[in-house]
Amino acid sequence: MINIKKQRNLIFGLSLILLNSCKKDVKSSSINIIPNVKDSIKTKYANAIIPFFDDWKLILGDGSNVGIANNYENKDFFYTTNDGKVDWVVFKTPNGGDTHGTSNNTRTELAQIKKWYPKTANDKLSATLKVMQVSATGDARVAASHAVVVGQIHSADKHENEPLKIFYKKYPGHSKGSVFWHYEINTAGNNNSGRWDFSTAVWGDDFSVVGSKANTFPEEPKEGIALGEEFSYLIEVKDGIMHLTFTSDAHETKTFTKNLIQSEYTTKADIPEQTQKLFVPIGQDGVERETAYAGEGCFFKLGAYNQTNGKSPKVNKNWCSGAETHNGDITKQYADGNFTEVWFKTASITVSNAAVSNEGYFTKND
Template identity: 35%
Template sequence: MAQLDPSKAPSENFDLSKWKIVIPMEDTKPERKGKVMEISKAELNEDYQHAPWFYTDKESGAMVFAAPNKAMTTPNSSNARSELHALISDNTSIGPYEPANNFVLASHPDADKFGAIGGKMNATLAVDHVSQSGDHRHNDSFSVVIGQIHAGTNEPLKIFYRKLPDQNYGSVYWNYENNALGDDYHRRLDISHNVFGKAKIRFGEPEPTDGIKLGEKFSYEIQVDGNVMYLEFTKNLESKIPITRSFAIDLAKGHYLGNKYDAGYKNEWFFFKAGAYNQCSTGVVRCKNEGIEAGDYTQVSFYQLDIKH
């Protein structure tokens, strides 16, 4: 990892030349009144930071993302986020969802019209805080999404960290969303895969001592090569014996684990996301929103973040 300078803005410590960011507050631009704050690639790379939602930690130099339990959100979500969105093209005049800004699988019939076939994202990070309020019967309570591959409609990858407030260890797991389309759209289903600890822990259950504590550094690597998504997660980074978990899934194939509604992602386009996408909201998850001082927020610190196409 590169040496981080606590006196510099995130874009001076990290290569953010291929990213834009969403911040959990209302945009100040007149043309975006009533919409969530979106900072363009150009603005982001002009030493942008906006504490407490996106800034450089003054001790470690980490790039910090934070989001409250309730704030202005993007149109299709009820959850607040401070999150980067990858853009492949250097042409700033085209939109984020244009083909040149996104990647596809090798199986895509028009692959040559997109920005890339496949891609790779690496991150080293620590989750500093998750909401301390919420309904433990909902898996989104006490959790944050720290990395994604987003398709045009559904998400083949969401990486979660979740920790119950009465436990010392949290869990890292990832979800694959079956790509249910058309009349079967309501059949969408998130399929969880345990990495460190386990998903869906409830109050009263043993804590995941094989998990990860708040403030503990770990890493993930996402690589889409051809039609296959390869995932690698590593903890105990400062130990002589790091612990690594690896996964692979053919995203084009469909019917993942026998799910008949999964059309696969062979005809889809994708982009990477990274940051703090707070899954705790004041809706059905019943998270409170009494401010940062009350612990009603999530925060993630990145020490390394790279993408390649």
């Protein structure tokens, strides 16, 4: 009897050892699985989608300069998403908040870390994008209301004016908006207050088409672009000439050229009719220096530069929208559509050997 009891105890003991061993194996297997799940949901950064961030500094919608934005995201302003088909880089910024430099407008935007000179340039910027949101509010009589700039050429020197701004603009209630581009004169003399823009339509209307009353919108543009509809631009500057190409699957390809080193606006008689209606009545009636942007360092910008702000239209009826800003509260602005959001699928930049450091621009404006 004693031997049988000992045998039973031995068998029971061995069973416990085997059972505990199995539990340890199961627990060990679970520990190995968890890190693999975490690895599979790691953040996809913007530079994994568009690998060109070494050429830029990133400015956020709170006015801060992030610097080179490799392996970086900020869920309020700059991050990545997937629309079910492809990955996109998202640039988002509210109507009101801290701004960069002397601008009245917020931006989440890349600024090129080198500058080039139009006369000796051989530089390019291209992008494919879709605008997902423009401000829900703004005075319809103000040309900048409900608009965002998605690409630029900016001067780093003297007046720091802009020989190119590419806009998207859509009024509330419209199915489609407009794409147009601006040339801003490089004002002659030391006083830049007389500067003005000339707007050229790509698809839809130009900047000058505005509402008759604060809440009365113009007719919806023909051949316009809807929110969420892709389009592309290519900017090339070579030997003083800017070449622009705009493409979209559902629209006619459009091309333009502009001389950046020889002005066509050197006298009052040269001021175009569009400017006479928009800018001259508010005192912006300057002329351009003969050599335009020759001798000035210029650089590209790309992203979401919100053109809608909370300043009163009484200050400037072209640029001050009187839009809702909730006193700069970003959460409230994002909740009720008072922001702009632009998604970029692809982009590329070509920087010429003649380009030099643009650090002076950031030193002045950060």
